[in-house]
Amino acid sequence: MTEQLTSSSDTDRQAVTVLGLGLMGQALAGAFLAAGHRTTVWNRSAAKAEELAAQGATLAATLRDAVAASPLVIVCVTDYPAVRALLDPVSADLVGRVVVNLTSGTSQQARETAEWAAQHGFSYLDGVILAIPSAIATDEAVLLYSGPRAAFDAHEQTLGSLGAATSHLGADHGLSALYDMAMLSLMWSVLNGFLHGAALLGTAQVDATTLAPFLTQGLHTMSGWLTATAAQIDAGAYPAEDSTLDVHLAAMAHLVEESEAVGVNAELPRLAQALAGRAVDEGRGGDDYAALIEQFRKPAPR
Ligand SMILES: NC(=O)c1ccc[n+]([C@@H]2O[C@H](COP(=O)([O-])OP(=O)(O)OC[C@H]3O[C@@H](n4cnc5c(N)ncnc54)[C@H](OP(=O)(O)O)[C@@H]3O)[C@@H](O)[C@H]2O)c1
Numbered sequence: 001m002t003e004q005l006t007s008s009s010d011t012d013r014q015a016v017t018v019l020g021l022g023l024m025g026q027a028l029a030g031a032f033l034a035a036g037h038r039t040t041v042w043n044r045s046a047a048k049a050e051e052l053a054a055q056g057a058t059l060a061a062t063l064r065d066a067v068a069a070s071p072l073v074i075v076c077v078t079d080y081p082a083v084r085a086l087l088d089p090v091s092a093d094l095v096g097r098v099v100v101n102l103t104s105g106t107s108q109q110a111r112e113t114a115e116w117a118a119q120h121g122f123s124y125l126d127g128v129i130l131a132i133p134s135a136i137a138t139d140e141a142v143l144l145y146s147g148p149r150a151a152f153d154a155h156e157q158t159l160g161s162l163g164a165a166t167s168h169l170g171a172d173h174g175l176s177a178l179y180d181m182a183m184l185s186l187m188w189s190v191l192n193g194f195l196h197g198a199a200l201l202g203t204a205q206v207d208a209t210t211l212a213p214f215l216t217q218g219l220h221t222m223s224g225w226l227t228a229t230a231a232q233i234d235a236g237a238y239p240a241e242d243s244t245l246d247v248h249l250a251a252m253a254h255l256v257e258e259s260e261a262v263g264v265n266a267e268l269p270r271l272a273q274a275l276a277g278r279a280v281d282e283g284r285g286g287d288d289y290a291a292l293i294e295q296f297r298k299p300a301p302r
Helices: 002-013 023-034 046-055 063-068 080-094 107-120 149-162 175-202 208-223 225-235 245-262 267-284 289-296
Strands: 016-019 039-042 072-075 098-101 123-130 142-146 165-168
Touching: 016 023, 016 063, 023 039, 023 046, 023 149, 039 046, 039 063, 063 080, 072 080, 080 098, 080 107, 098 107, 098 149, 107 123, 107 175, 123 149, 123 175, 142 149, 142 175, 149 165, 175 208, 175 245, 175 267, 208 225, 225 289, 245 267, 245 289, 267 289
Parallel strands: 016 039, 016 072, 072 098, 098 123, 142 165
Antiparallel strands: 123 142
């Protein structure tokens, strides 16, 4: 009972170690400090720890000391090879701790690192940060984790210091990277569409600032389409409710023609046209746009 009371009242002040103090690592460590956690930091180039030390973080003299200081070890470095180079020499010291890797990478790298962690006998969560450093610890920061649920549950409150939206996606370590990839795919598709549109309007001396509110409104409408599209994808049936793929394909031809006629880059609409064209060739012309999922599920033909 005493033990229970002690551990629950101490939860807010759980010690945490942050390895890697680049732009993101500094924001993470700063958020833990601001939330009242005993925060130990370490960076390959020690100078980057000075500001955090001035704010109250403990600057570990060695990497081993940094790992030993906390049951929860956060890693945020450039890439997965850097993660392994960093953690390999202290793998034995990590046993009994939970390592949370917030470095960006692929699902395969996440799963391989999880296997490596299992071989060395320490608990591992892979995570992604859908935010920029200045958004850490605000309502805008979304952080996603995958790996053993028990490890997440044990540290959920501490991890909650990094952002309002903190979710555990499942036991498969690759899930957080895959969600990250899906968000990146959406982000670049939307931004490329806007840039292509701005280039088109630029040929008529309309500036991007004038175009932006119009397309923002369109984006808001389109965001409502995702749920219905998802339902069709999951059902594997694509009845056209508003327009068929044939109609989309005809409009894509206009977009390619327009782009070429005014001399802007037509690669983006040509890609859309190629995907839809193949779906129509496979007999999907009368279906909803969601039928294109079949094109995305397989590699592009060479
Ligand atoms: N910045 C963002 O907006 C953002 C958003 C989401 C996710 N992320 C992800 O967060 C991770 C870090 O990004 P960042 O913006 O903080 O990058 P950064 O400012 O370039 O910092 C990179 C960090 O990695 C360390 N590092 C690199 N190689 C290392 C090695 N072999 N051994 C030990 N430490 C090594 C660097 O140490 P030194 O200081 O000694 O060079 C530095 O602390 C990346 O995976 C990035 O994709 C960043």
